[in-house]
Amino acid sequence: GKVLVSGCNGYLAVWVVKQLLEDGYAVRGTVRRDSAIPYLKNLFQSYGDRFEAVIVPDITKEGAFDEAVKGVDAIEHTASPFHLRADDPQEIIGPAVAGTLGVLRSALALANDTVRRVVITSSCSAVLTEPSDRGVARTFSEADWNEFAVDDVAAHGRDAPAVQKYHASKTLAERAAWEFMQEHKGDAKFDVVALNPPYVYGPWLNDVDKPEQLGTSMAMFYDVVVKGNRSPGVLASEGQSWVDVRDVAVAHSRALSREEAGGERIIISSGPWVWDDFSNAAHKTDPRIPAGSSSVDPNKVLYYMLFDNSKSRRLLGLEYRDIEDCTRECVAQVKASGWL
Ligand code: NDP
Numbered sequence: 001g002k003v004l005v006s007g008c009n010g011y012l013a014v015w016v017v018k019q020l021l022e023d024g025y026a027v028r029g030t031v032r033r034d035s036a037i038p039y040l041k042n043l044f045q046s047y048g049d050r051f052e053a054v055i056v057p058d059i060t061k062e063g064a065f066d067e068a069v070k071g072v073d074a075i076e077h078t079a080s081p082f083h084l085r086a087d088d089p090q091e092i093i094g095p096a097v098a099g100t101l102g103v104l105r106s107a108l109a110l111a112n113d114t115v116r117r118v119v120i121t122s123s124c125s126a127v128l129t130e131p132s133d134r135g136v137a138r139t140f141s142e143a144d145w146n147e148f149a150v151d152d153v154a155a156h157g158r159d160a161p162a163v164q165k166y167h168a169s170k171t172l173a174e175r176a177a178w179e180f181m182q183e184h185k186g187d188a189k190f191d192v193v194a195l196n197p198p199y200v201y202g203p204w205l206n207d208v209d210k211p212e213q214l215g216t217s218m219a220m221f222y223d224v225v226v227k228g229n230r231s232p233g234v235l236a237s238e239g240q241s242w243v244d245v246r247d248v249a250v251a252h253s254r255a256l257s258r259e260e261a262g263g264e265r266i267i268i269s270s271g272p273w274v275w276d277d278f279s280n281a282a283h284k285t286d287p288r289i290p291a292g293s294s295s296v297d298p299n300k301v302l303y304y305m306l307f308d309n310s311k312s313r314r315l316l317g318l319e320y321r322d323i324e325d326c327t328r329e330c331v332a333q334v335k336a337s338g339w340l
Contacts, residue, residue, distance in 0.1 A: 126146050130164075140308065200248055254316040
């Protein structure tokens with residue numbers, strides 16, 4: 001079958017495209033700009049005409065995906081702003097929600113007879129609640145929704161922390177998808193799967209010439225782990241949960257092929273981390289990379305935010321890469337790029 005992948009030049013999406021091609025699908029990817037296409041064509045050259053790229057200049061425009069959805073059997077909607085620079089919350093919430101609804105509307109209007117499933121790349125941002133006390137651990141599951149971020153942004157608007165604006169965008173976009181499916185129970189012939197990864201790390205396949213071009217999550221990894229930019233204390237306590245980008249790609253492919261996944265939201269998480277864990281793993285790989293803070297007793301680190309990944313193991317048969325594997329690949333690529 002043919003799969004539409006929106007935002008197919010992104011960090012996560014390029015891996016999704018590669019996984020789909022490896023698994024035998026044909027892929028039609030959307031990008032915003034012409035200039036993104038040659039790199040992708042070259043990267044996926046060996047798959048011949050099973051990869052094509054089309055331009056959707058503005059995902060917020062009505063009918064933006066009308067042409068792109070025609071004739072596809074499934075959709076992976078990954079395009080969504082992921083940055084922490086938004087002033088006006090709508091700058092980030094607008095495209096997240098409008099893009100998600102736009103894909104679903106176009107699928108219903110123009111591809112209802114072919115599209116069987118729409119996978120939405122949501123996030124653990126749509127699941128978690130930022131704790132007021134990081135001294136207490138909490139495990140989240142698919143039953144949890146990030147109401148906190150939505151309320152925070154509603155109450156404080158531009159003054160809300162940037163990360164809450166992003167979290168709200170993911171919560172509102174995923175919720176809009178489920179509401180759409182509820183409204184169209186009678187007429188939509190496709191179902192939806194939401195995938196919810198926490199921080200995504202791992203090697204990159206997208207078009208990156210210099211560290212500044214890395215996506216938001218890998219830019220943090222590079223800055224903190226490789227360059228050792230950190231304030232004292234940060235290493236010990238900062239963290240959350242994470243997953244390797246290659247596992248997220250496998251999840252996107254299996255979300256299409258596993259019938260039982262239909263109608264489900266699924267957390268895609270390897271496990272918790274603090275920066276120390278990545279720093280120590282990186283230091284072992286290459287001693288030029290600074291180790292984690294030696295003053296911290298690793299046995300006393302409290303992993304305060306965990307996600308139950310049992311549903312992903314059950315429904316998608318996922319097995320997760322560990323911190324050593326992920327870090328080794330990242331460091332190798334950093335070295336090969338001459339950035340150490
Ligand atoms: P990237 O920034 O690498 O990719 C984002 C993609 O979305 C790009 O193709 C980008 O296009 C497109 N996009 C961004 N803003 C817009 C917009 N306003 N209109 C149209 N297209 C837009 O991010 P990631 O690969 O990290 O993220 C991909 C998805 O995964 C997102 O939905 C994100 O929320 C989700 N996610 C990411 C996590 C992470 O840690 N990386 C964790 C959990 C979820 P362009 O290149 O033209 O800007």
